[in-house]
Amino acid sequence: MTDKLYQNTVLVLNRNWQAVGIKSPADTFSMLMTDAATGLDIRGLDYMVPLRWEDWLTLPIEDDDLFIQTVNRKIKIPKVIILSKFDRVPKKRPRFSQKNIWIRDGFTCQYTGKKLRPGEGNIDHVVPKSRGGDTNWDNCVLSCKKVNAQKGDKTPEEVGLKLLKKPTPPKELPVTFYILNKHNIKEWDIFLKN
Numbered sequence: 316m317t318d319k320l321y322q323n324t325v326l327v328l329n330r331n332w333q334a335v336g337i338k339s340p341a342d343t344f345s346m347l348m349t350d351a352a353t354g355l356d357i358r359g360l361d362y363m364v365p366l367r368w369e370d371w372l373t374l375p376i377e378d379d380d381l382f383i384q385t386v387n388r389k390i391k392i393p394k395v396i397i398l399s400k401f402d403r404v405p406k407k408r409p410r411f412s413q414k415n416i417w418i419r420d421g422f423t424c425q426y427t428g429k430k431l432r433p434g435e436g437n438i439d440h441v442v443p444k445s446r447g448g449d450t451n452w453d454n455c456v457l458s459c460k461k462v463n464a465q466k467g468d469k470t471p472e473e474v475g476l477k478l479l480k481k482p483t484p485p486k487e488l489p490v491t492f493y494i495l496n497k498h499n500i501k502e503w504d505i506f507l508k509n
Contacts, residue, residue, distance in 0.1 A: 325339065439455065
């Protein structure tokens with residue numbers, strides 16, 4: 316049970332019941348004991364009750380519940396908690412990666428406008444790396460392999476190419492879009508948009 320205590324298996328909601336993160340049961344118990352959060356007793360869509368620590372301690376342990384064993388009792392590990400005071404939804408920018416450049420550029424070559432399938436394109440440095448170009452959102456675009464090979468270590472202007480749009484970082488999105496239900500906890504699905 317000790318390893319379960321430190322895995323991130325508790326969904327954290329802000330006080331408006333919007334998902335804002337995940338925590339470990341160990342962190343969760345600290346938050347419940349200090350009234351920084353309440354545990355959400357969920358028994359289906361029609362029964363969701365926030366409970367303070369004193370009331371949480373009295374919950375019975377069901378067959379599929381995770382729990383910790385203390386000297387005196389078993390304590391159910393919540394699957395979802397609600398923060399008492401925090402009401403914002405933090406935002407986060409997608410991580411810079413080849414996959415996310417494909418998504419940002421709509422699977423479209425940024426020089427020809429052609430839709431690309433996997434294997435037909437690669438990432439082009441607008442200002443080539445050999446000329447000091449950085450590997451970041453502002454200098455990398457999706458390009459079809461043929462155009463990228465023609466461009467080589469030249470700038471688009473030097474080979475008569477024009478970008479469809481200037482590369483920029485994608486917009487930040489609410490963290491809710493990045494929270495993944497890796498443990499397939501059914502109670503999380505109510506609050507996640509994935």
